[in-house]
Amino acid sequence: MTYRLHRPEALHRLVHDMVVAAGWNEAEAQETAEHLVLANLSGHDSHGVGMIPLYFQSLADGNLSPAAKGTIRLDAAPFLIIDGQIALGQPNARNAVDRAVLMAKANGVAIVNLLDSHHIGRIGHYAEVAAAAGLISFFWVNVAGRPPIVAPYGAKEARFGTNPHAIGIPLPGGDPLILDFATSRMAHGKARVALNKGEPVPPGYIIDGEGRPTTDPAHVFASPDHPLGALLPFGDHKGAGLSLIAELLSAGLMGAARIDEKPAKTWIINSLFGVILDPARLEPDSALRKSRIESYLAFVHAAKPQDPANPVLVPGEKERLMRAERGAVGIPLDDETWSQIVAAAAAHGIDAESY
Template sequence: MTALSLAAAHDLVADALIRSGTAPEAAASVARALVGAEADGLKGHGLTRTPIYAGQVKSGKILGDARASFKRAAPAALVVDAGNGFAYPALDIAIAELPKVARETGIAAAAIRRSNHCGAAGRHVEALAEAGIVALMFANAPASMAPWGAKRPLYGTDPIAFACPIPDRAPIVIDMSLSKVARGNILAARQRGETIPDDWAFDAEGRPTTDPDAAIAGLMAPMGGPKGVALALMVELLAAGLTGGGYAFELTSFLDDVGGPPNAGQFILAIDPAAFSANGPERFGLMVQAVEAEEGARLPGARRLAARARAAAEGIEIGETLIAEIEAV
């Protein structure tokens, strides 16, 4: 393993993407997202994605020179077009614009279309919460989960993320995929040459598997059984049906360079707490205090924030093989 500072890791990723044909501004946006996820301990959305993204740019599956754009389609509605490029520049636009609109209208929403893999969804809503906004995000992904009782995958792992500002401390962030684990965890295990627990996924025949290759070719296990796949249906309708993106079963893979742009979608809801309550943030803080007063209780994100602080001070540990793969792009 090699220790890299966050700045060095950022340059490693950005340089590889630029060599692959990505515009420098987009490469910087992607690098911020991947290094941020890596620092938070979310390795499935971290630097392991760099060679995959680079290959997709080279093949034209991601348009490296795309320029994201937006329009205000209604007083509280933004439509953001990622242009079949990376999701991150489009998300940067939404994060910049939504607080301004929400403070005018109380509630604002952004529909992102012609998009791609959005990485760690919690980081995007966290940025909105740092601006004082309560935020919800829904994102779809290529099909990997079947409706309950069926075998054909129609839904993605389809993350839901939520963030809420808390006075004088980091926001509360909840980020969960609707599969038992995020698919990125299986990808990371495959790249490390490791097996996975037998309750994470099924092979193509519907049998539990510990083989990450068989899991990627098969089905993800849903979180909470039928409740998980019901929530995935909700996400598909919001992130794809509402935005004009492709449904999970229409998307090309996020994991290879085969086929055209995936046309994924994301939907973000932004709420200005001041529009509804004069003391909303203080009430949010009271809930946090109540949770923390309970012996053994832990708020979501505690490990993530600890990992982030440690990475800022000590850098991040990256395997030599991965560094070599990125440098060889």
């Protein structure tokens, strides 16, 4: 596998210019570029700039439109419901979370449901947004518009999406705790990255279309060469149970698109359910909150590591370390992913190689 290193600011300009050229406004382009590049900087290439060709294919197929904008269905604190209208996901979700943050600041808590948005990206991003405002957050997201791709525990075929879950806890004067994970053993996008790199995935992550274990990521992508396989849930019944709950909380209760409905070509539809709350309503003394969190984190960090070269980390630390590293040396993109970005940019009159 060969790859090139790209400066984060160059990728930011490229994605921004591509989104504007495709018809979205400046603010939408800025939010999308910031979100995607930060995902790469954080080490989550599955949710980074490699998604842009998929978005642009959805645009070409008529399944995504720059004219689509989310609309408010209910704004009655502490409840906020927004119909996403299949609008561009990162600006759509950021708008919903920003509104919920203001509501939680004013009322102590906000319960937000964003329905039927186009792909909203890395869910931990929104936990970071809430944490930056000093708020605790919990998010559950479903994935619809595509065939099921995750098998229930003990099943030979898929019935779930990857249905991510994220929790953010701010630390006054310090870095927040950000827990963000797919309820499958690996995100579907990480399988796409492995496929583009020509690399196998670890054993125990994927089954083929016959329900047999495989390490070939091609089996979780539609192909005339083989029936569609499935990702496996993390933690067996635990991840499977969380995935089912995420489907119902984010989409099922409100009648939004679900994974069991007939998919449309190149759609990636997300609905998000979130609870955002002000920790100051629980403990008004921020110094006490800080000392309580830090004392426990110190206890966790002091655990003897199995490998001295890999110290014990808490949620969010790995991403911050990766941001520092990639910010200094650049973001690696494999040749296949880069060629897809180049082609998507060229379709809108942009020479990606000039960035």
